[in-house]
Amino acid sequence: MSPTDIDTTAKDLLAFIDASPTPYHAVREIARRLTQHGYRALDEGEPWTLQPGDKVYVTRGDTSIAAFHLGTTSVERAGFRLVGSHTDSPNLRLKPNAAVARNGYHQLGVEIYGGVLLSTWMDRDLSLAGRVVLHSGGRPQSHLVDFRRPLLRVPNLAIHLNRTVNTDGLKLNAQEHLVPVLGLESAGPADLRALLVRELASANVRAEVGDILGYDLCLYDTQPSARSGLNGEFLHAPRLDNLASCHSALSALVAMGGAGEATCGVVLYDHEEVGSRSAQGAAGSFLRDCLERLVLGHSDGRKDAYHRAIRHSYLVSADMSHAVHPNYASLHEPKHQPLMGGGPVIKSNVNQSYATDGETWAYFASLCREANVTPQHFVTRTDLGCGSTIGPITAAELGIRTVDVGSPMLSMHSIREQAAASDVAAMIAVLRRFFT
The missing domain is CATH 3.40.630.10 (Zn peptidases)
Known part of the structure; x- marks a missing residue:
């Protein structure tokens, strides 16, 4: 070539x-x-x-x-x-009733899709994208949505609280340890459907919170794809x-x-x-x-x-x-x-x-x-x-x-x-x- x-x-x-x-x-x-x-x-x-x-x-x-x-x-x-x-x-996908509030944080519950290498999803700037289904004109209509900005993060546990992580390896429980953080409870309520309505409006799709019938939403890393290597021989994506x-x-x-x-x-x-x-x-x-x-x-x-x-x-x-x-x-x-x-x-x-x-x-x-x-x-x-x-x-x-x-x-x-x-x-x- x-x-x-x-x-x-x-x-x-x-x-x-x-x-x-x-x-x-x-x-x-x-x-x-x-x-x-x-x-x-x-x-x-x-x-x-x-x-x-x-x-x-x-x-x-x-x-x-x-x-x-x-x-x-x-x-x-x-x-x-x-x-x-x-x-x-393979990725992380939102559950139907995704909103989680605990210990002062707003979080979103996720399911594991496919054979995910779980540790790689920690400490990443994550966004949301996928499909939202609205009640429009008397029938369901699908619209794509992509927030295109850092919105979520799955924070690692500090080494001070997990002293053996580098010798025994990182052990993650998918239900407990992979719930991404969305915001602080002290900053106000977090309504995922209201967030989706605002994002749809930016794409010129008018909707009310009550119009949302369902969704299929995936988390993804916001870092763009890149070339690397001594002579640009590698692709990272x-x-x-x-x-x-x-x-x-x-x-x-x-x-x-x-x-x-x-x-x-x-x-x-x-x-x-x-x-x-x-x-x-x-x-x-x-x-x-x-x-x-x-x-x-x-x-x-x-x-x-x-x-x-x-x-x-x-x-x-x-x-x-x-x-x-x-x-x-x-x-x-x-x-x-x-x-x-x-x-x-x-x-x-x-x-x-x-x-x-x-x-x-x-x-x-x-x-x-x-x-x-x-x-x-x-x-x-x-x-x-x-x-x-x-x-x-x-x-x-x-x-x-x-x-x-x-x-x-x-x-x-x-x-x-x-x-x-x-x-x-x-x-x-x-x-x-x-x-x-």
Whole structure:
């Protein structure tokens, strides 16, 4: 990759992440970028009219999105070329009755979403963002909200009161120790709904406290994403897992010129970090519903068209990969230690935590060769458990050939993660070959 390509793609990724503090905002940003590149929105509740070469997208639940560039050849003969990823990341989320008042402080109760590295959320300048549902015009209407300023903090306990913390480690009880501080009781009452109404008003959304029917609100770190390293080789950012893969998939798709023979697409799911079992998760019907409707509008009309299309299709499951940690190298499998900056990682697990097999591994390796990129390999130590992705779930749901890949990173599931700038451009280059 040229230095210009590396700098351009890295800068764009960091801008994408900073615009996407929650899955709701990520889907909005993805839809905005798709629209800029000529994609039009489809509604799952309306008929779809499709033609070869069309560029379309559809959302579900405000947190999952699928986009497709229809090919010139019917799908039962040319199949689909799909990249799957996920929009969610581990974080802290507000409880429905969030207000807590104790020992002179206003606080907000939170739940743990996904496998959060809890200690990294301490002593951070935290804000709130997400979705507020209002009663408007006789029906519920959703509006996005983002405070964009430090609002909350989870303070650490002073070492004077926890003398063994540096030798025995920080031990946190999620219910007791992760309740963020919002303000002082002495400064006046704290009404979360009134706070939301004021923030909505700043976005020209008029509402009263009584109009709020519900909300889905996430905490996030207000520190912007950044470059670091001797030569700017590293990226420091929240939600790299897995917005970096969403960005690579999206960038490769919109970089297509004219339509190819195959129908190309991306599906970016919510709820991967908590098992994918939801209407908009990979274990739900979202992708299958989309593909079946695409087949109906872009096939020869035979009853077996969908099944024939799947047999001619591939899915690249793109989710970030572990890089070897220089301070904990013994926890990595000795012959499979991906390095940040070393290119895309093919992830394998014989127990099907990843969907890669010899055929799909070879297929992705050939794409890397065509893109002049050298792939790396990851296998977890035999005596450790292995994480999973949307790959095995989607492969099982659809019967589609699938390979699990990702860019290498450190600090996975921390509030602030680390990756290499050059790996962004490399992954995009390989996915572009996949779509051509």
